[in-house]
Amino acid sequence: MKTFVTMGRGGAGKTSFVALMTKFLIASAKTPLLLVDADPDQNLAEMTGIDIQSEGKNTIAELLSETFISRGGTTVGIAPSARIENTIWERGLYEGEYFDFLSVGTKWIEGCYCLPDAALKKALGTITRNYQFILIDSPGGLEHLNRKIASSVDMIFDIMGPSSKSFQHVKRAHRIIREVGITFDQFYVIGGYAFPDELGERAATETGLPYLGKIANDDMVAEYVLSGRSLINIPDTSLAYQSVTKILDRIIND
Ligand SMILES: Nc1ncnc2c1ncn2[C@@H]1O[C@H](COP(=O)(O)OP(=O)(O)O)[C@@H](O)[C@H]1O
Ligand SMILES: [Mg+2]
Numbered sequence: 001m002k003t004f005v006t007m008g009r010g011g012a013g014k015t016s017f018v019a020l021m022t023k024f025l026i027a028s029a030k031t032p033l034l035l036v037d038a039d040p041d042q043n044l045a046e047m048t049g050i051d052i053q054s055e056g057k058n059t060i061a062e063l064l065s066e067t068f069i070s071r072g073g074t075t076v077g078i079a080p081s082a083r084i085e086n087t088i089w090e091r092g093l094y095e096g097e098y099f100d101f102l103s104v105g106t107k108w109i110e111g112c113y114c115l116p117d118a119a120l121k122k123a124l125g126t127i128t129r130n131y132q133f134i135l136i137d138s139p140g141g142l143e144h145l146n147r148k149i150a151s152s153v154d155m156i157f158d159i160m161g162p163s164s165k166s167f168q169h170v171k172r173a174h175r176i177i178r179e180v181g182i183t184f185d186q187f188y189v190i191g192g193y194a195f196p197d198e199l200g201e202r203a204a205t206e207t208g209l210p211y212l213g214k215i216a217n218d219d220m221v222a223e224y225v226l227s228g229r230s231l232i233n234i235p236d237t238s239l240a241y242q243s244v245t246k247i248l249d250r251i252i253n254d
Contacts, residue, residue: 001127003134003150008159009169010140013038013192016221017159018137019047019048019231020244025133026098026232030252034131038120038149039139040106049230050094050101055092059105060123061116063087088123100129104149117149124150142169145176155251156185159215160203162194170207186210190247193217193240212250216243 004021006014018035025033037044042234045052052059058066064084064196094101102123104116124134136153138144158173162164174187189203191214204211218240224231 001092001131001134002154003136004154004155004157005136005138005153005155006159007138007173008140008157008192009161009163009166010041012140012159012161012166013194014140014159015041015043015047015137016193016225016240017190017215018135019243020215020221020234020241021135021248022048022099023232023234025135025252027236030132030254031098031212032129034127034129034134035099035101036120036124036136036149037101037103038117038144039064039137040104041139042103042105045136046228047102047231048099048101049232050096052094052101052103055094057101057103058091059103059116059123060084060088060092060119061091061105063092064115070150079206080108085123085126088119099251100131103193110223117144121149121151123205127232142173142176143194145173145180145182148180148182151181154184155188156184157188157190157212158209159190159192160195161192162196166192166195167203167206170203170209174207174209186251188212188251190215193221212247214243215247216240219220 006018008014067084092102104120158170170189187209189207189209189211191200193215195214197214200211214237218238220238221240226233
């Protein structure tokens with residue numbers, strides 16, 4: 001089981017990358033997968049063709065809120081993550097043919113995602129199903145790193161946007177991840193769809209990290225996202241999908 005975390009600034013193309021990576025892994029028969037949407041924006045379900053609500057599934061934040069607030073439970077004196085664990089697998093996990101899905105969600109005490117993050121971390125630690133890959137779509141900011149949704153991951157992908165702030169984002173992310181003690185095998189830099197091609201070399205030299213290439217700017221992706229269609233169903237000829245395939249072929253081989 002390998003865990004991949006995708007990060008980057010808002011709008012860089014994280015979620016669409018995770019969705020296209022899901023399509024690639026399904027096509028490569030590297031299933032089952034677990035998709036985890038850790039971004040309060042919660043776009044991953046739609047981009048992978050799932051309607052969490054109509055599936056009757058709840059976000060981790062909703063389950064926490066229900067268990068500890070609506071039912072008058074207390075968060076004092078008991079590790080909430082331990083109590084919530086089973087509930088997450090029973091009522092939070094969407095189970096599909098090729099991939100399962102968990103959403104962290106937003107409904108909790110405003111401004112504090114610590115509890116859902118802690119609950120997710122605990123739950124991920126108890127996975128018994130033999131997923132081949134866990135794909136985590138993480139929020140744009142870097143604050144969440146302090147809360148360590150996962151403390152040990154295999155690969156981190158930082159998707160770069162078109163601004164010079166993206167260079168700083170990569171460097172800061174790389175530093176903070178090591179500072180908070182998240183262990184990882186590889187930290188890769190990827191050019192997002194709006195990242196200027198010619199800056200690829202600079203991305204590698206300036207960050208000191210391996211640059212895997214750029215995700216193609218693809219009107220078809222924009223159209224699919226706009227109309228709420230699943231990127232898993234995008235044609236194989238999609239330029240963005242082909243570039244993601246090329247990127248992943250370089251690093252996923254066995
Ligand atoms: N490969 C692409 N080509 C063209 N537009 C894209 C591509 N990927 C994403 N987009 C557009 O950019 C927007 C942001 O992408 P998204 O993946 O949601 O970024 P993030 O998750 O980093 O905020 C999407 O709504 C979509 O319209
Ligand atoms: Mg996103």
